[in-house]
Amino acid sequence: MRNKFGERVIETAIRFSGFAIIAFVILIFLFLLKDSLSLFRVYSFKRFILEQKWLPISEPPTFGIVPLITGSLLVTVGAIVICVPVGVATALYIAEIAPGYLKTILKSLIEVLASIPSVVLGFIGIIWLGPFVKNTFHLSTGMCGLTSVFLLAFMALPTIISISEDALVGVPRMYKEAAYGLGATHWQTLWRIVLPAASSGIMAAVMLGIGRVIGETMVVMMVTGNAPIMPKSILQPLRTLTATIAGEMGETVSGSDHYYALFAVGLILFIITFVLNFTAEVFLRKGRR
């Protein structure tokens, strides 16, 4: 009898945990929404989305998210343009070309990269990459969009490589054998058969890579120069959504409009990543079929 009771307790706990996972997502959304709505009661949503200036402490304050979104988009596009081709090429090399021992070494190195804390990379950006970018492009400061683009591309590589590699390895062997049977070389098979067959998995990798880059906080806060102005080029200092929250939260008064505006920025980030992850999941499902 006691046994049965214990069993019921643990099974309830198991069911409860499943429920808790959903609850967390809903809680995160609701808490962000609750504080965002406090802003939109005094500051219209339309102005928040369309205003081109982010001046939270001037009188009266302006909370225009456009420069921040532009900043986030600029560095994200830059990073993705670099890391998608590089990441997919590396995944191809690891999955199809590298001999067994090299495969193990490369995969562990990618895991090491995945585990390097972002704050360490940010520090290296300040000490080494920033000055390097400054001298190479003859800029007035190395703390600009481009420096963070390089670092973000570097950080997104493990996500892109590992998911693309899974997709490439998951291509049915028959496809390849049929191509070889028709006299195709290894490379022709990879380029014409394996890569297209893995394309939905690779699209998922790209989506998750974008999510990784757009959500990264410490690196962009440390190396972009943090200027909340409308960026004209990637060579200028700029400010992203994430860095705005991280940089200004400590200075706001709890319950002020500025405080609520930061939650509204968080809500926007939450929605962007939700859409990205959902799309990635759809691509992954399509790939499995």
Add this chain to the structure above:
Amino acid sequence: MNRAKLRQNIAFTVLGLITLLVVVPILLVLYYVIRHGWNAITWEFLTAAPRNGMKEGGIYPAIVGTVLLITGTMAFSLPLGILSAIYLVEYARDTLFTRLIKLSVVNLSGIPSIVYGLFGFTLFVVFMRMGASILAGSLTLAIMSLPVIITATKEALEAVPMVYREISLSLGATRWQTVRSCVLPYAIPGILTGTVLSLSRAAGETAPILFTVAAFYLPRLPRSMFDQVMALPYHLYVISTQVPNVPEKFSFGTGLVLIALVCLMNLVSIILRAHFRKKKQW
């Protein structure tokens, strides 16, 4: 040599070079941090509190803080993560509810760390009145590390052959008895690997702890779980951007200790995986 073969050689060389382009910076970063950080690592650096505006002394409180945060994170995320994975694999049927859970896991894994920080701040620090504390920080990091633990546990459970469950159930065991004695023991290596991996990520995170626990400068050890603590990643951020004139080698040293800690945890997970794989019985 015919053209197709030539083209293949060129393509493979290019792919190899690009891979090199990825690998070299990883090695450079490691080399750079180790070389410059090595000089900073002294007994005092590891065991003393920072002094004189963090320009002297060591990082002991930050090391202790990070270890406490990892422990707290594990205490919350491990049971919850494993139980919900058991639910998904062993109990759930393909219902809307199950699909919602799976979608939530996917979504949790994509939420930016700074948004976790915001959430932890409003829910734990403000709403539940925990204040900036080890408890609030651990809870925030725990929710953040759930998806990795769940995914790893799920994969480990799914890898256990169906026959094991069928035999156990056919002998009259209940579902929980089956899970406990015929499934979990074989899934433990996978679960441990995933857990350690997710904890090592949590150890290196800065954004979620910014407002929930991290102390700028607190040269004493915490007395309870309602105290703030210093943490290695935040400390590195502080001394490399917020405080002027901290010797560079202190930043490198802190970075080295942080990387060493994270890599040590990864190593443990690799060793665990290898150890259990040898004993695998199917």
